[in-house]
Amino acid sequence: MSTVPIASSRSQWLPAYLALVVATSVATGVASWMFLPRPELGPLLLLCLMGILSFQIREPDVGLRISFSFLSIILLASAAIVGAFGAWLVGSVSMLIDRRQRRWTATMFNAAMSGFVGAAGAMVYAMLGGVEGSGTVGLSTVALARDLGWPLFAADVVACLLNAALLSGVIHFDQGIPFGVQVRRVLSGSGVAFVGYGIIGLLFVILWYPAGLGAFSALLVLAPLLAARWAFIQYGEELRSHERTIDTLVTALGTKEPAAVDRSRRAAVLAEWIAEELGLTPGQIGTVRYAATLHEIGHLGVATRLLRRSPASLSPTERRVIDGHCVVGARMIEGIDFLEDARSGIRHQHERFDGTGRPDGRAGQDIPIAARIVAVTTAIDDVIREPGAAPVVSIAEVARRLRGDPGRFDPDVVAAAVIALDKHGWPAGSPAPVAS
Known part of the structure; x- marks a missing residue:
């Protein structure tokens, strides 16, 4: 029972x-x-x-x-x-x-x-x-x-x-x-x-x-x-063991980049909401949540001095090093059985829906669903926390910006994200948005 x-x-x-x-x-x-x-x-x-x-x-x-x-x-x-x-x-x-x-x-x-x-x-x-x-x-x-x-x-x-x-x-x-x-x-x-x-x-x-x-x-x-x-x-202990492993990885990331811990938690919550709206299976929802939580784990392989600099000050070579964190992150969790399905979500988070993204140029449904969801969650977090954003943008404005580049995101995922935000509000730790 x-x-x-x-x-x-x-x-x-x-x-x-x-x-x-x-x-x-x-x-x-x-x-x-x-x-x-x-x-x-x-x-x-x-x-x-x-x-x-x-x-x-x-x-x-x-x-x-x-x-x-x-x-x-x-x-x-x-x-x-x-x-x-x-x-x-x-x-x-x-x-x-x-x-x-x-x-x-x-x-x-x-x-x-x-x-x-x-x-x-x-x-x-x-x-x-x-x-x-x-x-x-x-x-x-x-x-x-x-x-x-x-x-x-x-x-x-x-x-x-x-x-x-x-x-x-x-x-x-x-x-x-x-x-x-x-x-x-x-x-x-x-x-x-x-x-x-x-x-x-x-x-x-x-x-x-x-x-x-x-x-x-x-x-x-x-x-x-x-x-x-x-x-x-x-069975319950196995699930708790998985959560402890995730927490350990996020804590390790936090020692190098403290702000990444909150970003990981917000991404996990929002990604789970989106996956639910898309009607994914429980197993797929778990995979999406793991991928979103660890989407920046590859930053452990990036020099701290690069992570601390503003994006505008980076050279093209330095930008490519940081953008390569998704491949590094997928390699870092290789061999952890319960994260095997989440690896593709981490590796392909920078792909574009039109096929012009990184690292493999995948397009449309060929991009793993976890990666398509992580791409949208990270973009939402970037929009509501972008420097100088005052007042914080509304959900309607976030939706407009996500749809402003139709080749970047899966439109179904964007639509599910808007529904999820309207239903749940912003994930804990996000700044309060202005009224839509």
């Missing part, structure tokens, strides 16, 4: 969205209590305790500020063991006790989302003929696959998609990330595991009823549950 912390509201629709999710979840719980079979108390209490435990020991960061717990496995098993109301209660109670979350709005949203996802999965299971509780006892292998396995798999897929949709909705209203982009991010980050771990939920149910182990089955599935948690801990 993926969850997300809620920061500060960036949209007037966020409170309405949160209220809608909570109200829908409560209504679902009430309706399932009134109109559907009620669960046995003993199994319900055990599953609630397991749900609480799973959420308390969750992996807090699997990327994109999203946490993951094996609560989804407990909810899936709940669909067959305690039905819709039981699954709703397990999901809701598990999230309400959150020792790490200080924002009550986030706690309420996560609890409502989890309860609704659990109940929805249980309803799908029932609609497809899934057998609840002791009804699975004595079923043949074929009957188990038909009346337990297939309905439980379908419930797992629906729960995964619903979890991704609800999360993406709150992130869209909270952070302005396009809904479709965020859905792909969630599904690529934890969706496969969400569905794949459904086999553990199926095992849990089989051990509970057909195998006749009852509550003791909870102990037997504990090992694979902890193994699932370990796998996500490793």
